[in-house]
């Protein structure tokens with residue numbers, strides 16, 4: 270079967286939000302991300318939220334008093350919806366643009382359904398970019414899928430072996446294990462990761 274080539278650019282993601290095809294939206298911060306954030310003590314660390322989407326993580330960090338938070342996304346269309354529902358949504362913290370062109374230095378980068386939304390051919394570039402955006406000792410933390418999907422369009426799946434190969438080239442994998450607190454539809458199908466530069 271010939272696969273249709275999809276250009277996963279800003280226009281593509283805006284169309285998915287417009288057509289109500291944001292089926293990754295959990296509607297709130299998910300437990301793996303929340304529990305991880307809840308054990309952080311230093312509220313001054315520089316944090317980047319990848320592919321901010323509806324911005325539940327960004328909003329939660331803001332509510333918990335984290336001072337230096339940034340989201341990166343092609344579009345803030347989904348975050349604008351959330352901002353209508355919550356009066357204190359930090360819309361000004363979202364950088365609109367391509368992650369691969371983003372410049373910055375972070376102590377912590379949060380991942381959830383961003384890696385799986387990128388073209389498979391960009392996975393090596395993602396790992397290199399994360400390495401470039403982290404300060405020494407900085408961490409990538411969050412969840413990555415541990416299963417495959419059938420569709421031609423994202424999400425694209427992945428597995429432990431692939432992540433080990435990808436990230437251990439330049440960083441230290443501290444945690445890479447099945448998340449115990451996933452939301453029900455993702456239960457047993459995602460890995461919690463902490464990767465340190």
Ligand SMILES: C[S@@+](CC[C@H](N)C(=O)[O-])C[C@H]1O[C@@H](n2cnc3c(N)ncnc32)[C@H](O)[C@@H]1O
Nearest residue numbers: 282293320321322342343366367368381382386
């Ligand atoms: C599947 S959604 C996940 C949203 C959010 N992380 C969540 O869990 O609800 C992927 C998001 O990443 C954004 N995105 C995809 N590729 C991007 C890129 N190269 N640069 C910036 N944002 C990108 C899309 O616009 C979309 O909002």
